[in-house]
Amino acid sequence: MATTGFWLRGAKGKLAGAALQKGNDGSTIIREVVTPNNPQTEAQMIQRIMMKTVGAAYSAMKEITDHSFEGFKKGQATMSEFTSFNLKTLRDKVAAHVGDDLYELNSFTPLGSRVFVINEYQIARGSLPEIKTEVTGEDESSPGGLMALSANSYQAVISDYGLQRGDQLTFVVITANANNRGHQFHFARVILDPTGSDGEKLPLSTAFCGSGKVTSPSWRNEGEFTGLSYTDGKLKFQLGVASRTAAVGIIVSRKGSDDQWRRSDCTLTILSQSNGWSLGECLDKTQQAGFSAKSSAYLNNAGTNAYVNGNGNSSGTSSSSSSGTSGGNASGPSAEG
Numbered sequence: 001m002a003t004t005g006f007w008l009r010g011a012k013g014k015l016a017g018a019a020l021q022k023g024n025d026g027s028t029i030i031r032e033v034v035t036p037n038n039p040q041t042e043a044q045m046i047q048r049i050m051m052k053t054v055g056a057a058y059s060a061m062k063e064i065t066d067h068s069f070e071g072f073k074k075g076q077a078t079m080s081e082f083t084s085f086n087l088k089t090l091r092d093k094v095a096a097h098v099g100d101d102l103y104e105l106n107s108f109t110p111l112g113s114r115v116f117v118i119n120e121y122q123i124a125r126g127s128l129p130e131i132k133t134e135v136t137g138e139d140e141s142s143p144g145g146l147m148a149l150s151a152n153s154y155q156a157v158i159s160d161y162g163l164q165r166g167d168q169l170t171f172v173v174i175t176a177n178a179n180n181r182g183h184q185f186h187f188a189r190v191i192l193d194p195t196g197s198d199g200e201k202l203p204l205s206t207a208f209c210g211s212g213k214v215t216s217p218s219w220r221n222e223g224e225f226t227g228l229s230y231t232d233g234k235l236k237f238q239l240g241v242a243s244r245t246a247a248v249g250i251i252v253s254r255k256g257s258d259d260q261w262r263r264s265d266c267t268l269t270i271l272s273q274s275n276g277w278s279l280g281e282c283l284d285k286t287q288q289a290g291f292s293a294k295s296s297a298y299l300n301n302a303g304t305n306a307y308v309n310g311n312g313n314s315s316g317t318s319s320s321s322s323s324g325t326s327g328g329n330a331s332g333p334s335a336e337g
Contacts, residue, residue, distance in 0.1 A: 042283065045111075049282045050090045051083075053109040053117065058082050060116035061123060061185050064170065068251060070126030070263040086121050093119070094279065102280035110282045115182045117276025118174055118268065124251040126263030129162040131169070131250040135271040136236070143271065144227060144238035145173060145248030152230035154194050155204035165204065167192045167254050171225075173239035174247040174268070180275045183246060186239035188223025190214055209235065246271050 058065055058079060067074035069081045097105050107117050134146040150156045158164060169190045174183050194206040194216035207215045209228045214221060227238035238245060252264035277285075 045283060045286050046094065046279065048111055049108055049279065049286070050087060050094065052111050052113070053107070053119070053276075054083055054086045054090060054121075056109045056114050056116050057086070057119070057121055059114065060183070061121075064172065064185075064187060064251070065123055067261075068124035068263055068266075070261070081125075082121075082123075085125075086119070089122070090119060102283065103278045105279045106274050107276045108279050108282045110277055110285045115276070116185070117181070118183055118247045118270055120268055120270055122265070122267045123172065123249060124263045124266040126265065128167075128252045128254055128262050128264035130265045131161055131252060133248050133250055133269045134234075135245065135248055135269050142227070142238070142242050143245040144236045144242055145171070145245070145250075145269070147235040147237070147250060148233060149208075149230065149235045150233065152207050152209060152235075153205055154192055154208055157208060158192060158204060161252070163192060163252065164254070165193055167252055168220075170251040170253065171223075171237050171239065172249040172251065172266070172268070173237070173245060175240040175244040176246040176275060177244075180246075181277065183275070184240055186223075188225060188239060189221055191218035191220045193218045193220075195219065246275065 065082050066078055069078045072078040072081050094105065107119050109115055109117055131147060136143045136146060148160070150160050154165075157169075158167075169192065171188045171190065173186045175186065176183050194202040194204065195218050196202050196216060199219075202216050209215055209230055212227055212229065213225060214228065223239070225237060225239060226242045227236065229236050237248070247268040247270045249266045249268045250264075251266045254262045256262055
């Protein structure tokens with residue numbers, strides 16, 4: 001891998017056995033194209049890479065995603081649903097680009113790595129009203145998540161989205177590392193129940209936010225916003241390092257009269273897909289380390305092929321450091337309840 005000179009700046013595609021692509025800093029990078037000996041083996045490796053990508057995402061967001069799918073028990077059942085749904089979504093993304101340059105298809109985790117990269121993951125699903133989000137543009141000096149809101153009040157949140165007093169909003173923000181490879185997961189809990197300093201219930205006309213924070217917070221609220229403001233019909237929220245906001249979402253939660261927890265749908269809204277490694281890079285790392293996919297014939301799996309860690313070096317096991325992830329919780333506690 002090398003950075004090209006000015007005469008190839010901005011070029012994309014293939015050239016004399018090499019692939020040209022845009023680097024994270026805007027430069028043009030040239031890479032050798034590694035041709036697989038067996039196309040079927042390449043397909044198997046792509047499947048493994050997709051599974052690794054989704055698995056790393058689940059692990060990074062586990063404090064939320066192990067109980068965020070309505071109707072599924074916390075833990076294994078929810079994990080299976082998260083993995084199954086998002087793996088299909090990622091597979092559809094790859095299938096839509098069959099025949100395209102795999103170095104242009106971004107946001108994948110190399111085999112052997114645990115680094116969390118972002119895609120448009122569904123992180124919650126349920127029957128409650130959905131709150132759709134936006135992300136401010138990449139040219140913003142202080143990007144953040146946006147939620148449409150008719151007025152700065154608890155009542156507006158409830159009326160605009162068909163919610164009720166006592167509902168929980170879990171604000172989710174994912175921030176990128178400086179090199180855009182590896183992300184941190186942040187979240188904060190806000191209960192739609194404005195409460196006075198002595199514990200009395202305040203009217204829903206109370207302002208929702210002011211001075212960068214939630215006003216009249218419920219004692220159940222947890223997590224600190226980096227920024228929270230209301231302007232021109234939109235609530236802007238930030239968690240973690242605001243300048244590195246990469247994806248956002250909001251989950252609504254409510255305990256039903258049957259003591260079962262309800263959730264809303266929530267799919268991450270992404271600022272950019274140019275994060276992590278491209279699928280082509282992941283394949284290169286895998287093949288350069290001599291990895292071969294398992295054979296479907298049980299007796300035909302002898303060998304010493306290693307997995308590949310996030311730096312492209314071989315490793316005797318599939319585990320490696322979780323550099324670039326926050327372990328799931330960077331700014332708040334569990335969102336259950």
